[in-house]
Amino acid sequence: MTRRHRRAFAAGLLAAGLLLTACSAGDVSRTSADSGARKPGAGSTGGSGGGGKAPAPGAARDDSAPEGEQRSAPAPDYLSTFALDVDTASYGYARRTLAEGRLPAPDTVRPEEFVNSFRPDYKRPEGDGFGVTVDGARTTAEGWSLVRVGLATRAADRHGPRPPAALTFVVDISGSMAEPGRLDLVKRSLGVLADQLGDDDSVALVTFSDEAETRLPMTRVGGARDRIRAVVNGLETTSSTNVEAGVRTGYDVAVEGRRKGATNRVVLLSDALANTGDTDAQSILRRIDESRRSYGITLFGVGVGSDYGDAFMEQLADKGDGHTTYVSDPEQARKVFVDQLPAHIELRARDAKAQVAFDPQTVEQFRLIGYENRDVADEDFRNDRVDGGEVGAGHTVTALYAVKVRAGRSGHLATATVRWLDPATRAPHEQTGSVETGALAGSVWGGGHDSLQLTAIAAYFADRLRGGELPGAPGYAELAVKAGALAERAESASVRELAESIRQADRLRN
Numbered sequence: 001m002t003r004r005h006r007r008a009f010a011a012g013l014l015a016a017g018l019l020l021t022a023c024s025a026g027d028v029s030r031t032s033a034d035s036g037a038r039k040p041g042a043g044s045t046g047g048s049g050g051g052g053k054a055p056a057p058g059a060a061r062d063d064s065a066p067e068g069e070q071r072s073a074p075a076p077d078y079l080s081t082f083a084l085d086v087d088t089a090s091y092g093y094a095r096r097t098l099a100e101g102r103l104p105a106p107d108t109v110r111p112e113e114f115v116n117s118f119r120p121d122y123k124r125p126e127g128d129g130f131g132v133t134v135d136g137a138r139t140t141a142e143g144w145s146l147v148r149v150g151l152a153t154r155a156a157d158r159h160g161p162r163p164p165a166a167l168t169f170v171v172d173i174s175g176s177m178a179e180p181g182r183l184d185l186v187k188r189s190l191g192v193l194a195d196q197l198g199d200d201d202s203v204a205l206v207t208f209s210d211e212a213e214t215r216l217p218m219t220r221v222g223g224a225r226d227r228i229r230a231v232v233n234g235l236e237t238t239s240s241t242n243v244e245a246g247v248r249t250g251y252d253v254a255v256e257g258r259r260k261g262a263t264n265r266v267v268l269l270s271d272a273l274a275n276t277g278d279t280d281a282q283s284i285l286r287r288i289d290e291s292r293r294s295y296g297i298t299l300f301g302v303g304v305g306s307d308y309g310d311a312f313m314e315q316l317a318d319k320g321d322g323h324t325t326y327v328s329d330p331e332q333a334r335k336v337f338v339d340q341l342p343a344h345i346e347l348r349a350r351d352a353k354a355q356v357a358f359d360p361q362t363v364e365q366f367r368l369i370g371y372e373n374r375d376v377a378d379e380d381f382r383n384d385r386v387d388g389g390e391v392g393a394g395h396t397v398t399a400l401y402a403v404k405v406r407a408g409r410s411g412h413l414a415t416a417t418v419r420w421l422d423p424a425t426r427a428p429h430e431q432t433g434s435v436e437t438g439a440l441a442g443s444v445w446g447g448g449h450d451s452l453q454l455t456a457i458a459a460y461f462a463d464r465l466r467g468g469e470l471p472g473a474p475g476y477a478e479l480a481v482k483a484g485a486l487a488e489r490a491e492s493a494s495v496r497e498l499a500e501s502i503r504q505a506d507r508l509r510n
Contacts, residue, residue: 078360081381083374084151084352084389084397084418087317089303091117091458092326093310094465095497098504100306104465108310111370111462112399118458118494119396120451122152125431128348129153130391130418132433136403137444137452139472143364143407145440146456149356149399149416149433153348156393164262165197165345166218168204170250172270174241175209181328182304183237186269189333190232196338197221201345202262204253205231208246209238218257243274244284247316251291263345264297268316272301272309285319296350298322298390302336318373321350321390349420351388354399355381356416362437363413365404369459369470384421384428391420400459402470410437444472450486454495457483461502476506 090113094104123131133150156162169190177183197203199222205215216231250266258264291297299320301313304327317324327333353376358366380386391397405413415434422429442449444456460473474482483499486492 077378078358078363078366079355079378080358080366080368080401081353081355081376081378082368082371082399083376083387084349084354084391085112085323085371085374086116086389086391086395086397087113087314087323087325088117089113089301089310089313089324089326091462092328092332093303093308094462095501096306096326096328098501098508101504101508103505103508106466109462109466110314110373111459111466112374113370114458114462115370115398115400115455116396118454118498120150120398120455122150122396124152124154127154128422129420129429130349130352130431132416132418132431134414134416134433134435134439135452136413136435136440137442137446137449138440139402139444141472143404144471145403145405146444146452146459147366147401147403147414147435147440148452148455149354149401151354151391151397151418153391153393153395156346162346164200164202164259166202166204166254166257166259166262166264167197168206168218168250168254168257168266170206170208170246170266170268170270171235172241172243172246172268172272173207173209173235173237174273175237175239176241176271176273176305176307178237179305181306182271183235185304185327185330185333186302187232187235188330189327189337191229192334193337193341194221194225194228194232196341199223202257202259203228204257206246206250206253207235208242208249210240210242210245212242212245212249214249214253218253241270241273243270243272243312246270247284248287251287251297254297255291255295258295258297263347264295265300265322265345266297266320267300267302267341268313269302269304270309270313271305271307272303272313272316273305273307274309274312284316288316288320292319292321300341301325302327304328314373318387321387323390346393347390347423348393348395349389349391350423350426351384351386352391352418352420353381353386353388354397354416354418356399356401356414358403358414359412362406362409362411363403364406367402367470369400369402369463371399381417381419382428384426388420398455400455402472404471405437405440413437413439445482450489453482453486457486457502458498461498461505465505476502476509480506 090110097104122133125131130151136145136147138145201221202218204218207213207215254266299317299322301317301324303313313324325336327336413435417430417432419430463470480499480502483502487495487499
């Protein structure tokens with residue numbers, strides 16, 4: 001093989017692993033999680049949940065922290081527990097905001113959604129549930145490393161059988177949706193989706209402005225595609241935005257048309273700028289929670305528009321045991337409605353939570369980057385009445401920690417456990433993975449860490465946008481250079497978009 005062919009082959013391999021996605025699959029690089037020796041009893045295999053405990057948190061934490069490191073102040077124990085999250089809307093909306101010449105509001109920036117907009121090649125299980133990968137590397141800050149917990153579900157067979165879907169689309173047709181890139185984008189997307197769904201799938205369509213209206217009751221797709229397209233093509237904008245009426249009617253239609261053995265889901269397409277009716281999310285959330293608990297109906301929120309009610313949409317999706325994404329152009333819409341939604345109708349896990357136990361003998365401090373609004377009390381990790389996250393086929397979930405290792409210490413570093421309920425039987429299951437200090441021998445920015453570099457760049461970028469300063473975080477200019485170099489190695493359009501967004505933030509900051 002010539003040098004030119006070797007370089008092209010290597011670039012192709014790397015590019016395959018750095019594709020941007022909200023919910024689907026790709027390849028990046030191998031993990032270093034299993035390269036070190038394991039602590040006895042802390043292996044990477046797990047079984048059914050319900051018995052036993054997660055690894056013990058250990059002794060009380062040493063709270064001493066040098067000046068300048070107060071943002072990473074220690075937690076009160078050595079456990080970190082959170083509900084899984086596959087949302088990506090925050091990153092998509094930030095990219096659009098930056099492209100329009102504005103820095104995103106800090107409260108719309110959620111680092112976990114930046115990180116989870118890219119999908120590494122974590123190991124996947126042969127059956128349902130999760131594969132668990134834990135790896136890491138050193139940062140440029142003395143004693144500080146990044147530790148990454150990666151979870152992945154088995155991908156769906158796009159050409160094989162899957163459970164049918166009963167999808168209720170709730171479409172915002174208020175006046176604000178007349179802006180280019182809103183209702184026109186939604187109509188185009190739904191029209192294409194009608195060709196992607198199977199004959200045994202069912203769809204319903206509810207619209208809302210000042211009031212809600214059922215345009216199409218729950219209807220089997222087979223034999224009705226032309227009718228579905230005609231309803232979609234006839235959508236036009238009207239007046240104000242009564243999200244509460246739309247969600248309430250949408251869930252009523254979903255409950256009435258629910259199908260046993262099917263994936264029953266409400267898909268809300270809106271700019272989420274509620275201005276009529278009950279604009280308090282709490283009453284809407286109660287309706288969502290009731291339907292989720294009683295009938296297993298979940299919510300997928302798709303945000304559109306340059307002005308977008310990000311926090312409102314995220315609240316709805318979190319309570320609806322679902323997730324959110326954001327689209328601003330036809331290519332993003334195609335990924336969501338053509339590549340992702342039909343292939344990811346099948347659920348792999350309900351109420352999924354993760355708990356990471358750091359070893360107090362080797363870890364001095366740690367900080368989970370993001371997930372603030374997904375926090376779960378440590379003692380509720382195995383309380384299956386406490387909500388977790390819904391995870392579909394082919395999803396990956398990444399949690400990134402800044403970790404300060406005790407000087408001169410080596411050995412076991414952390415054990416990560418994921419717990420979930422079987423979507424059909426609601427039986428609990430767990431899986432674990434662990435990492436040793438030896439996995440931190442290399443630098444984040446050194447060779448062989450492209451997958452971890454991408455995770456780090458996305459997390460550092462998000463943290464800077466919301467005013468944070470993680471240990472070892474490069475400035476915008478340096479981050480842009482690193483992202484650009486990674487994009488060239490991977491020949492990845494998605495990473496080039498990330499690099500350009502960082503450059504735009506750097507220009508707006510100055």
